[in-house]
Amino acid sequence: MNKDIVISLQHLSKSYDGKQVLDDINLDIREGEFVTLLGPSGCGKTTTLRLIAGFLAPDGGKILLDGKDISGVPPYRRPFNTVFQRYALFPHLDVYDNIAFGLKLQKVPTDEIDKRVRRILKMVSMTDYESRDVESLSGGQQQRVAIARALVNRPRVLLLDEPLAALDLKMRKDMQIELKEMHAQLGITFIYVTHDQEEALTLSDTIVVMNEGRILQAGDPVSIYNEPQNAFVADFIGESNILNGRMIEDRRVEFLGHEFDCVDEGFGENVPVDVVIRPEDVYIMHKLEGSQFSGTVKSCTFKGVHYEMFVDTDKGYELMIQDYNAFEVGSTVGLLIRPNDIQVMRKERVRNSFDAEIVDAGHISLFGSEIECAAAAAFAPGDKVRAMVDFDKVELVDHQEDGQFAGEVHFLLYKGDHYHLTVLTEDGDHVWVDTDDVWDKGDLVGVNFASENIKLEAVK
Amino acid sequence: MTVKRSSWALPYLIFLILFVALPLVMIAVYAFRNPQTGAFTLENFAKFFSTPHDLNTFLYSIQVAFINTLLCLLIAYPAAWILSKSSFNRSKITVMLFILPMWINMLIRTLATVALFDFLKMPLGEGALYFGMVYNFLPFMIYPIYNSLEKLDNSYVEAAQDLGATPWKVFWKVTVPLSLPGVWSGVLMVFMPTISTFAIAELLTLNKVKLFGTTIQENINNGFWNYGSALALIMLLIIGLTTLISDEDSARDSEKGGLI
Structure with missing residues (x-):
């Protein structure tokens, strides 16, 4: 048994009113890791978090903390703290008393509470807000207080349930950076729930992609992005062209009506596969020499850093391409895809x-x-x-x-x-x-x- | 011809002037007048403070109202809490059952209570008085508390648990403080009418226990309009005072509970 592992979810399952919301969830979370549960709404990510927090009991399976099953332990005895989606700050208490709530319950001496509350307020840049009414704070400030209220108890694991969902874009970006800094500074394990793939890629050490109550793929952001294991993950994380293909033999795949060299092996011969091409991985050029196939630019939109183009290929497929250069709509272009940039996935089903x-x-x-x-x-x-x-x-x-x-x-x-x-x-x-x-x-x-x-x- | 919208309020305004403002003014005027000469005087109030019998009745009434409010609160809070748990009260029928007595005339309920005590061969008196009062006023306490508990966001409870609060601590540190607006509404709706009640006391104690409402009624009935008005004014003052105190406490949370 790995000593590094704080939380281990083993064969967790949960259903509501006969509907299975979690099905055989297995996940190991290491000490100090920033883990993000990512998926569309209803995928079971929040349910998983609530099971860890103890607000729900699993129908089957175990939740291990340091190797011991805590499935039956009530939430108030688990060394975890949660940042709730709607913050859930107590409206009858001011900022100071909200943050001190957990410490007072633990009977921490008053001067120590005072010291810790002030330190954490400084950390979330909310000094001088001690006696403010929580309802008079802006969304971003309430968020900071909610994070402070959880962190001041020095939990083993901090659980965050879509904490930035209610903030506007600019504020969300700022808070992402701050959260990442806090994580690095405190060394506490963070389990973060979000449906925002960009947020997940920005923050996490490990991303766990979930859909319909199952874990589809778990891994670091780079591998999740570059090597999605199925069409759902490829589609959910970033932009992608997902195409039907056929593995002709090892290192040789056919899609878009052409054959390409690739790096994948072991699929067998003439096996139907899904192929993922990221839009920034298609090389687009004016001349046709040196290209693998050609296409006609159908649309070209400026997206800030790059241009996003839709190109009709010579065999009648549509490709999304991102490039720093704009290509004129209607012009014929040469296209090239490198073997390394072709991600081949086994089809989950063919009929x-x-x-x-x-x-x-x-x-x-x-x-x-x-x-x-x-x-x-x-x-x-x-x-x-x-x-x-x-x-x-x-x-x-x-x-x-x-x-x-x-x-x-x-x-x-x-x-x-x-x-x-x-x-x-x-x-x-x-x-x-x-x-x-x-x-x-x-x-x-x-x-x-x-x-x-x-x-x-x-x-x- | 177009009628301005504000003029729609006219009938209500007339009603308020005739049946609320005018009687209040008359009470005030009568209270400060000498019954014989009609001159301005404070002697009606002086008489109250120098008549131990009336003064004691007044203090006793406040005590009864206080105890009644406390009893109602002690019974109503757990009841409202249980009712607000959705597992127990899916159809809200149980809440209806608690509220149902409010639809029946208070006198009928009280007379029924008298009959019940007779049937059970239990003596009427102070005990019966408290029973009747609690029975009559309990719904007014349960409903506002139930309302504020039902609206209480469960995420506060979860947040408290998450921060290490046992169910007992969650109740005292989160549930109770957040339901206080409902409690204040309930207290007002029980305390104020209890001070002025007299029918329940007369019927359930066979006139053995006298409350302040009865004192006022007796004076007015016997032609002591000026003295009766002064007593009524004193009672109004007390009621106004309790409203003020509770207003300050619940003003901040007024949108969360409030009167029904």
Whole structure:
């Protein structure tokens, strides 16, 4: 057992009202580390933090502090302190008494409390605010008091729940720097929850990317950015072009209709993969010699430091490219991608695959309803089967009632020439769809599987 | 012809002048006049302070009001606290049950209490008086406290736990202070009417216990308008004083609890 590890989450799970919000979370947090739990809202990051703080009890799994299980220890006996999203400063106490609250409970001598409160106020640049009413403070000042109130107790671990979410951009940037300085100065372990990927990249030693109650990837910011392990992480962290590709052999991959050299090995031959190209990693030039493929500039927008361009490639894909130079809209450009800049990821799935049951020669039961399926004739009623539907064979319709199943567009990914959607059905099943049509996140849709497009496979 | 919006308030203004302001002025005028000559005088007040019987009734009334308020608070706070826990009170039906007696006329409730004591062969008297008062005024204490507890943001409780407070400490250091505006509202709504109550005392003690309200009523009924007015004015003064004290305390948090 590693002595460095302060907190270890082991197989944590939690559900609310039958809905699984955390599923088998495993994470080791080292002493003095700045760990960020990053993900979209509802991904389980705040739940994880609340489990560590002790406000929630896990349904399964363990939370170890220095190797000892603290799952049953109430929050007031855990050596952690929290900075709450809405600060939760006590409105009936002034700044001084808010900060001294924890120390008074610990029966620290008055002069020592006084010394520590003043020192921490100085650290968060709030000296002379001792007797101010907390409600008379600005958002940024309240934030500082909230941080001071937590840090003054010298916790083993500081938990921060989206502490900067309510501040404006400029203030947020300033506080990020200050938080990082405090972390370096105090050496306390920080566990930070945010949905802001830039904040996570700026602050963290380790980023833990979460989605739908699972940890997708954990690692330092550079590796998370450069080597995302799946399309969700690539899309969530920074800007990226995510494309369908095919691994031809080791160190050789095909995408955008061309073959490229790459550095990845061990995928096998002719295996479908996802390819991530960061927009700043595409080299764009006026001349075509020396380029790997060509394209036409469709739009060019100044973004401060760089220009952001959308380029239609010669094989009909769209690429986002960032460069310090502007290229004229309509001009033909040469494009080049270096082997090192190609990030190849195994596809999580290549088609939809569901558990289903044969009803009769023409129907199967899927997600609890009966739908037509020509292939059912080959099986006997009652047989359990895997029903498979290609991504591009799923039909989406505008009105939920026109579909065999009602769903909601949950996540979308642009793949250069089409969209890859994740649709969440009413019963919580996932259906993945490739489509040329434009849908938005949150759109309510009907999902149809045409009888002839459902392939069946016996389950042994 | 267009009617200005401010003129809509006219009927209310007339009502207020006729039934609130005018009676108050009349009480003040009567209180400072000699019953025979009608001249300005302080003798009505002097009479109060030199009549031990009335003075004692007054002090006793304040004591009863004080004890009643305390009893109501002691019973109402835990009740309101339990009610505000969502697990116990999902449908708010339990709150309704506590508030329900407020919809029934006070006299009917008091007469029912008398009947209940008779039925149980329990003697009427001071004990019955307190029972009746608490029974009558409890909802007025529960509701504002429940209101302020229900609105209390759970993140304050969590923040206190997080800073090392045991559930007991959380209650005393966070829950109670943050529910004080509700407590003050409840105290006002119980204390003020109790001072002037007389029906409950008359019915539940068979006139054995006399409260200040009764003293005022007797004087007015027997034609001592000037003396009765002076007594009423003294009582108003006391009520005004309690309102002032509590106002100072809860002015800052007025938007969080306040009167119902």
